[in-house]
Amino acid sequence: MLEDKEIYKGLAGVPADYTAISKVDPESNSLLYRGYPVPELAASMAFEAVAYLLWYGELPDQRQLAAFEARERAQRRLDPAVKRVIDDLPLSAHPMDVVRTAVSVIGALDPDAADSSVESNLSKSISLLAKLPAVVAYEQRRRRHLELVEPRDDLGYCANFLFTTFGEVPSDVVLNAFDVSMILYAEHSFNASTFTARVVTSTLADLYSAVVAGIGALKGPLHGGANEAVMHMFEEVGTADKADAWLQQALDDKRKIMGFGHRVYKNGDSRVPTMKRALDTLIVEYDRPDIARLYDALHEKMRSRKTIEPNLDYPSGPAYHLIGFDTEMFTPLFVASRMAGWTAHIMEQLASNSLIRPLSVYNGVQERHLAH
Numbered sequence: 001m002l003e004d005k006e007i008y009k010g011l012a013g014v015p016a017d018y019t020a021i022s023k024v025d026p027e028s029n030s031l032l033y034r035g036y037p038v039p040e041l042a043a044s045m046a047f048e049a050v051a052y053l054l055w056y057g058e059l060p061d062q063r064q065l066a067a068f069e070a071r072e073r074a075q076r077r078l079d080p081a082v083k084r085v086i087d088d089l090p091l092s093a094h095p096m097d098v099v100r101t102a103v104s105v106i107g108a109l110d111p112d113a114a115d116s117s118v119e120s121n122l123s124k125s126i127s128l129l130a131k132l133p134a135v136v137a138y139e140q141r142r143r144r145h146l147e148l149v150e151p152r153d154d155l156g157y158c159a160n161f162l163f164t165t166f167g168e169v170p171s172d173v174v175l176n177a178f179d180v181s182m183i184l185y186a187e188h189s190f191n192a193s194t195f196t197a198r199v200v201t202s203t204l205a206d207l208y209s210a211v212v213a214g215i216g217a218l219k220g221p222l223h224g225g226a227n228e229a230v231m232h233m234f235e236e237v238g239t240a241d242k243a244d245a246w247l248q249q250a251l252d253d254k255r256k257i258m259g260f261g262h263r264v265y266k267n268g269d270s271r272v273p274t275m276k277r278a279l280d281t282l283i284v285e286y287d288r289p290d291i292a293r294l295y296d297a298l299h300e301k302m303r304s305r306k307t308i309e310p311n312l313d314y315p316s317g318p319a320y321h322l323i324g325f326d327t328e329m330f331t332p333l334f335v336a337s338r339m340a341g342w343t344a345h346i347m348e349q350l351a352s353n354s355l356i357r358p359l360s361v362y363n364g365v366q367e368r369h370l371a372h
Contacts, residue, residue: 107208187341
């Protein structure tokens with residue numbers, strides 16, 4: 001009987017489909033994009049090349065990369081209609097709500113939105129990747145009552161992203177750390193937002209609808225919003241000498257300690273060492289040893305009390321803070337990066353589609369009838 005079936009709460013441990021895009025191996029503690037170890041990609045590739053890899057399956061040669069970069073750079077400007085919609089939203093709205101709305105408007109303006117051919121979806125994917133920095137950068141500036149900075153087509157993806165946010169070209173240290181973070185966040189198998197995007201895609205809805213759904217899933221603090229929560233935690237703790245007492249009280253209150261633990265990794269998130277090295281360079285660049293002390297203190301106390309290791313959000317939160325992003329902008333940065341992974345999965349889902357429709361086991365009141 002159906003009622004006797006085992007329930008896999010949260011679909012934990014349930015393979016839903018095949019994917020050739022990435023592999024998360026909890027036993028070897030590794031993450032591969034199209035077969036390449038992600039630390040190797042982060043050490044030697046720019047974000048544009050990694051996005052190309054996720055979409056096309058292979059790394060680009062110089063000619064292919066140049067053509068891809070030219071195509072992306074030509075689509076960076078914020079459409080005036082999108083800007084008007086953003087301007088009409090209250091500053092009290094969370095930036096994730098602004099990003100979600102902006103993507104909806106971009107989709108509504110696209111006359112080819114309903115075309116789900118491979119060529120059309122690739123074109124939409126490149127366009128969204130190109131436009132997201134303008135949306136995110138403008139939202140931070142708008143919240144600070146600053147004017148829009150127009151993008152530059154002579155800068156790489158991450159350099160332009162930071163330029164349009166802060167109005168200046170960053171140092172190589174800052175650029176490299178930001179590039180690393182974008183690569184690490186670009187893709188991570190069937191996580192909650194990616195699976196959400198694939199579910200929507202399986203209904204044959206358009207790419208924009210699937211991406212908007214992914215953004216909604218990413219907003220939650222148990223998923224993308226965790227990097228924001230980490231920085232709020234750092235601000236609440238204050239200094240390294242207060243970490244022990246703060247953590248003990250938080251555990252006594254049964255609070256979830258954000259930035260620690262992962263549904264898949266049991267021996268620590270494989271992306272953390274790479275991001276921690278990037279964070280260390282920023283700490284030196286900005287002369288903020290206090291951040292390092294607080295990071296290490298919380299990590300040490302958490303490890304000794306709960307034997308739970310950090311996930312990627314733990315080092316990325318303070319890294320984005322040091323670069324100069326407002327805390328509420330951290331998850332929109334995640335959106336800009338994960339756009340590559342989401343759209344790769346949307347196209348993969350369509351290539352061998354089956355409607356995703358799991359069963360449920362009813363545990364409510366048994367059949368009954370109205371009294372006559």
